[in-house]
Amino acid sequence: MADVTADIEDTKNGLSSTRVAQILLVAAVLLAAARPVLPEFMIRVPEAWIPPFAQWLDYFFNVIVIEKLKIAVLTRWFAEGPLEFMLNTMANLLEGKRRWPFLGPVPWTAVAAVAAVVGYYLGGWRMAALAGGTFIWTALIGQWKIAMQTMSVLSVAAPLAFFTGLLLGITAWKWELVNRIIKPVLSVLQTLPFFTYLLPAVIFFKVGPTAGAVATIVYAIPPMILMTTLGLKKVSPEVVEAGKMAGCTRWQMLTRVYLPAARTEILVGVNQVIMLCLAMVVLTAFIGMPGLGAKLLAMMGSFKLGRSFEIGVTIVLLAVMLDRLSKAWVVKLPEHHEKGTPWWKEHVVLLTAIGAFVVFLALAQFVQVFDHIGRKQDFSRGKEIDTAIKGFLAIDTVQAFTGWWRWFLNVWILIPFRNGLLWIPTPAFILGIVAFSCWLGGKRPAIYAALFFSLVALSGWWDRSVITLYAVISAVILSMFIGLPLGILASRNERWSRRILLACDTAQTFPSFIYLIPAIMLFGVNDVAVIFSIVIFTTVPLTRYTIEGLRTVPPEMTEAADMSGATKRQKLLTVQLPLALPTMAVGFNQAIMFAFFMVIIAAFIGTQDLGQELQRTLAGTDLGKNFVLGICVSLMALSFDLTILSWAERRKRALGLA
Amino acid sequence: MSDRETVISCRNAWKLFGDNPKKFFASMSGSESFDDIRRAGYIAGVRDVSVDVGRGEMLVIMGLSGSGKSTLVRCFSRLHDITTGTITVEGDDIGAMSERELIALRRSKMGMVFQSFGLLPHRTVLDNIAFPLEMRGQDRHDRRKRAMEVIELVGLSGREDYFPRELSGGQQQRVGIARSLAIEPDIWFLDEPFSALDPLIRREMQDEFLRLQQMLSKTIVFITHDFDEALRLADRIAIMKDGAIEQCDTPDQIVLNPATPYVRKFTEDIEKSRVVHAGVLSRPLNGAAPEGEPVQASATIQQLARQLVNDAREDLPVADADGALVGVLNRQQALDVLLGDA
Ligand SMILES: Nc1ncnc2c1ncn2[C@@H]1O[C@H](COP(=O)(O)OP(=O)(O)OP(=O)(O)O)[C@@H](O)[C@H]1O
Numbered sequence A: 001m002a003d004v005t006a007d008i009e010d011t012k013n014g015l016s017s018t019r020v021a022q023i024l025l026v027a028a029v030l031l032a033a034a035r036p037v038l039p040e041f042m043i044r045v046p047e048a049w050i051p052p053f054a055q056w057l058d059y060f061f062n063v064i065v066i067e068k069l070k071i072a073v074l075t076r077w078f079a080e081g082p083l084e085f086m087l088n089t090m091a092n093l094l095e096g097k098r099r100w101p102f103l104g105p106v107p108w109t110a111v112a113a114v115a116a117v118v119g120y121y122l123g124g125w126r127m128a129a130l131a132g133g134t135f136i137w138t139a140l141i142g143q144w145k146i147a148m149q150t151m152s153v154l155s156v157a158a159p160l161a162f163f164t165g166l167l168l169g170i171t172a173w174k175w176e177l178v179n180r181i182i183k184p185v186l187s188v189l190q191t192l193p194f195f196t197y198l199l200p201a202v203i204f205f206k207v208g209p210t211a212g213a214v215a216t217i218v219y220a221i222p223p224m225i226l227m228t229t230l231g232l233k234k235v236s237p238e239v240v241e242a243g244k245m246a247g248c249t250r251w252q253m254l255t256r257v258y259l260p261a262a263r264t265e266i267l268v269g270v271n272q273v274i275m276l277c278l279a280m281v282v283l284t285a286f287i288g289m290p291g292l293g294a295k296l297l298a299m300m301g302s303f304k305l306g307r308s309f310e311i312g313v314t315i316v317l318l319a320v321m322l323d324r325l326s327k328a329w330v331v332k333l334p335e336h337h338e339k340g341t342p343w344w345k346e347h348v349v350l351l352t353a354i355g356a357f358v359v360f361l362a363l364a365q366f367v368q369v370f371d372h373i374g375r376k377q378d379f380s381r382g383k384e385i386d387t388a389i390k391g392f393l394a395i396d397t398v399q400a401f402t403g404w405w406r407w408f409l410n411v412w413i414l415i416p417f418r419n420g421l422l423w424i425p426t427p428a429f430i431l432g433i434v435a436f437s438c439w440l441g442g443k444r445p446a447i448y449a450a451l452f453f454s455l456v457a458l459s460g461w462w463d464r465s466v467i468t469l470y471a472v473i474s475a476v477i478l479s480m481f482i483g484l485p486l487g488i489l490a491s492r493n494e495r496w497s498r499r500i501l502l503a504c505d506t507a508q509t510f511p512s513f514i515y516l517i518p519a520i521m522l523f524g525v526n527d528v529a530v531i532f533s534i535v536i537f538t539t540v541p542l543t544r545y546t547i548e549g550l551r552t553v554p555p556e557m558t559e560a561a562d563m564s565g566a567t568k569r570q571k572l573l574t575v576q577l578p579l580a581l582p583t584m585a586v587g588f589n590q591a592i593m594f595a596f597f598m599v600i601i602a603a604f605i606g607t608q609d610l611g612q613e614l615q616r617t618l619a620g621t622d623l624g625k626n627f628v629l630g631i632c633v634s635l636m637a638l639s640f641d642l643t644i645l646s647w648a649e650r651r652k653r654a655l656g657l658a
Numbered sequence B: 001m002s003d004r005e006t007v008i009s010c011r012n013a014w015k016l017f018g019d020n021p022k023k024f025f026a027s028m029s030g031s032e033s034f035d036d037i038r039r040a041g042y043i044a045g046v047r048d049v050s051v052d053v054g055r056g057e058m059l060v061i062m063g064l065s066g067s068g069k070s071t072l073v074r075c076f077s078r079l080h081d082i083t084t085g086t087i088t089v090e091g092d093d094i095g096a097m098s099e100r101e102l103i104a105l106r107r108s109k110m111g112m113v114f115q116s117f118g119l120l121p122h123r124t125v126l127d128n129i130a131f132p133l134e135m136r137g138q139d140r141h142d143r144r145k146r147a148m149e150v151i152e153l154v155g156l157s158g159r160e161d162y163f164p165r166e167l168s169g170g171q172q173q174r175v176g177i178a179r180s181l182a183i184e185p186d187i188w189f190l191d192e193p194f195s196a197l198d199p200l201i202r203r204e205m206q207d208e209f210l211r212l213q214q215m216l217s218k219t220i221v222f223i224t225h226d227f228d229e230a231l232r233l234a235d236r237i238a239i240m241k242d243g244a245i246e247q248c249d250t251p252d253q254i255v256l257n258p259a260t261p262y263v264r265k266f267t268e269d270i271e272k273s274r275v276v277h278a279g280v281l282s283r284p285l286n287g288a289a290p291e292g293e294p295v296q297a298s299a300t301i302q303q304l305a306r307q308l309v310n311d312a313r314e315d316l317p318v319a320d321a322d323g324a325l326v327g328v329l330n331r332q333q334a335l336d337v338l339l340g341d342a
């Protein structure tokens, strides 16, 4: 149906998009086949033709933005003034950095107690245990200080990202023009690799925590903007009219009607801001931000697996805790108190929190372990775990197993695939991608793909881009072999679907960095480990959306299949999968985006892709190059994004699901 | 209605929904039907409506679902900007008002009860009801006191700290009613305000609004699907179809002399004797009055049924509330109305 209607639409103005795709594909194949006789400039864009994008960008940044507009003066003022002040204050309170207000560090017991009370308020005893337990673990394992370094940046970055996002969201909702401008910028921002944020942050906002905080904030803003506009648009018109009839001014309208009524979406935005901030704060280790990420990076670099594992657990616990608590806040709606409830009963949670805080603060004055866990007092078993893991990996069968996979993947799949992609002449490659895009998404995405990939070819980083793409494609294909069967199996049974969905949701809250730990443990520091970590990372959305897609197939349709006597297999293949495909495509798309993200992060393991170069730029001041590299990644990712989402959209409409 | 000062005056108002209604309206010849307009991609929410509402009057708007009742009322309160035409409220053209004037008008004069309540989800019953008072700048203590009074009135005592989602549909509707009662506006728009209420409380609410209207001469525009309700309340009834007012007149006239086939059909199932008053059915005195005991002009034919059947006179005198004779009622004509052959 979809193809029919789409084709009819397309044939009105010439060839159908399927036909165009076929022609393009044939052209690509012919070009590739003719490689031996092609002139050099048809195989790769010659150096001489490559416009000096990097210099232009450098000029733009250094001369125009920094010298002429003096933007850096402003940003540095912000970084050294208010931002640093906030960071220092939090750093003093949480980790005891010697700065104003010279109060900290707050004893760990007090933090854990307050967290437990907040957890109880938001989600009962289970949340209390999770929140309190996370902090207790962190302290006892001896990571309190580094964890608090991370948390102090988070506690500054998240609110700033929240307010900026809220403000921009309101602006975009209020003025359609702003919305039009902001939308494409946001999609580029969301596909731009994180490393591209880091360097400008360093240049404009000083090295160290300030730059890290700024990069984190900028990265976390887009979802907040989107959720805010979404929430504001959803406020029921009669509620708005009720506000107008009550004679609200515009300001009253916004603050007393719109924003409170959009509470749910805004809080979902808060959840996303917190999670993104955590993930990014961990990654700012790459520009030397101290904290959990830096420690993890150092431990992994020196192959101390036990300690890496422990830090990984801490990060995961923090992520799960922050996620669950903020989600509990979303669903927690205000409830009334019965009439005549005494004052203290209405505020019992607040009072308990204050009480617990004061009690532990006092206790900590007298009992040292309540204040901080000393050097020799922690329960870290880093060495033992390290020995255990290394012992396990040294077992012959395990070694044979991982060794064989490493060999098999490398020799039979990865290297041939990579060399194959690199062998294809640039024009043929682009034509191939455009054909794919045209066939799947239609003409519009195809035009974008052509434009975007041509730009990549002209950037001068073609080979590295192809290697990046190779890692992404091979990882996503491999993860399909795991994610799809897993999703299909799980969706057969209500209980299992719920469990796997929960596992996926939890796994999605982990900062991406975490996924490198098992990869390095199993495969060491090499290409296979990179692919492996991307595979685990991308399997999660694939599984998740497969289950979701299959579960949301309308029951009357599966019942129709049952009534016509279809076997389970027939039902799956003829009814469920086709109907679930649009949703699965969203998961597929997310998997690709995740892969692009991860492949860049994994660069420090030692790849030859764009990520490697990007990471190198972090050491210098090469803004132009940094941007060119980042935009290459972004352009490739956007091409896929546009294509797949356009397909899913068309398909959904054709199936009457949208 | 000539004795009343006009409060809302609506002249040739159109409200078109669509991409560029103004431009489309300019291109119209004026003879397009509702369906012609729809084929062009526009919906005529309000179609060339002219109507006046006087002070102290209760105008009831009726019509099928989608006929434009709510839209018309939204135009009166300028929640919708009309496409063309003029609407004046107490002589001021509301289309020309600045935002500030409009806010002032709504704060000081207007109130509305919404069809689907329009309660603020994040506020308690009490805070919802006090909301318009808050906007008017009343201090916390006063508005709390006033809100508690109306909560009592609509029978929600004890629920003042509940949130809307903790209430039943009927209770939510009562919160909406209470919110507008709290400010006792001069001009009241009630969009199916009692649709979710049980018959008992509905009657109480009707009485309350009637009391307010008569005591404080409130101007009320009331939308309902319930003809009985309309009869209890209405000074005049406007019947709408496809955005246009088919007929706007007293209930008696609507059932006795329907202006269009549509109105006739709309009122077909109504027992006319319950609507028509003796005073309306009577002819002028023209000098000689029939003798005997007069009937009350304000009585409906149904109320007079027993007397009409038993009385042997051909013509009955009709008297107003003060006992002065005002007309002559033909018994046969009244019986026709009563028995349904009129
Ligand atoms: N904001 C809007 N945008 C587009 N069309 C609208 C809008 N509001 C109302 N309409 C259309 O105008 C017409 C009249 O709607 P309105 O709500 O006034 O009907 P109603 O008479 O109040 O019906 P009901 O008895 O069901 O409440 C309908 O066809 C509706 O679809």
Ligand SMILES: [Mg+2]
Pocket (backbone or CB within 6 Å): B069, B070, B071, B115, B191
């Ligand atoms: Mg309505």
